[in-house]
Amino acid sequence: MPPKPRTMRLSDRHVAYLQPTEISEDMPDPPEGMYRASEDDHRATIAQLLAQIDDPGEIWFFAYGSLIWKPACDFIEMRTGTIRGWHRAFCLGWNNRWRGSDEHPGLMLALDRGGACKGVAYRLPPDAIEDNLIKLFEREMAWRPSAFPPRWVNVQAGERTMTALTFCIDRNSGRYVSGLSEDQIADVLAKAVGSRGSMAEYLFSTVAHLEQLGIRDPHLWRLQHLVAERIEAVYEPDR
Secondary structure (H helix, E strand, O other): OOOOOOOOOOOHHHHHOOOOOOOOOOOOOOOOOOEEOOHHHHHHHHHHHHOOOOOOOOOEEEEOOHHHHOOOOOOOEEEEEEEEEEEEEEEEEEEOOOOOOOOOOEEEEEEEEEEEEEEEEEEOOOOOHHHHHHHHHHHHOOEEOOOOOEEEEEEEEOOEEEEEEEEEOOOOOOOEOOOOOHHHHHHHHOOOEEOOEEHHHHHHHHHHHHHHOOOOOHHHHHHHHHHHHHHHHHHOOOO
């Protein structure tokens, strides 16, 4: 049995203070030096990836952040599991569109080298693999070149090991952010708001779903406490 979810300090109350002036799912123009990926681009990436594995009829992808609570495509099976050699980190910057602004840019999760990461593996429908990978890539790789391109990893789920696609940071992309303390990351997450919501909401949803799955991430748990503390200091100074 997974452990019972803990009570988070960060809550819907905190998230409600940080609302975008206008919510939009529209895709903004790509930053300078990047271009919007086409369906042909995604199909070419899929062909390259599927050529690297023995069984292209069974495809899994590994979720470590927002894909846990918003998978972006259809799936027929899910398993919690662990990958090794990569860890979950707020290392993808700087987002001034979806969950950030020019004044307060956001910092997103990606997988960075080292350590291990517990997350969720989703199996795609075998009769619609390409269509669902396109949906996934449209969500995660809307612009090219990608700062966190897809790659195959091994997921240990109980006694089974499966190969799965996931998204790992390219440290040479120019969007790689490292060396920030937890306090510095919390400062960012407590202020950034964009057209799709706030970084506080992103953190809240990720930690809440990890807890429901029985996945304990000490780093994110400390961050949710620090972010709530900062929001309270601004919006509830006399509480």
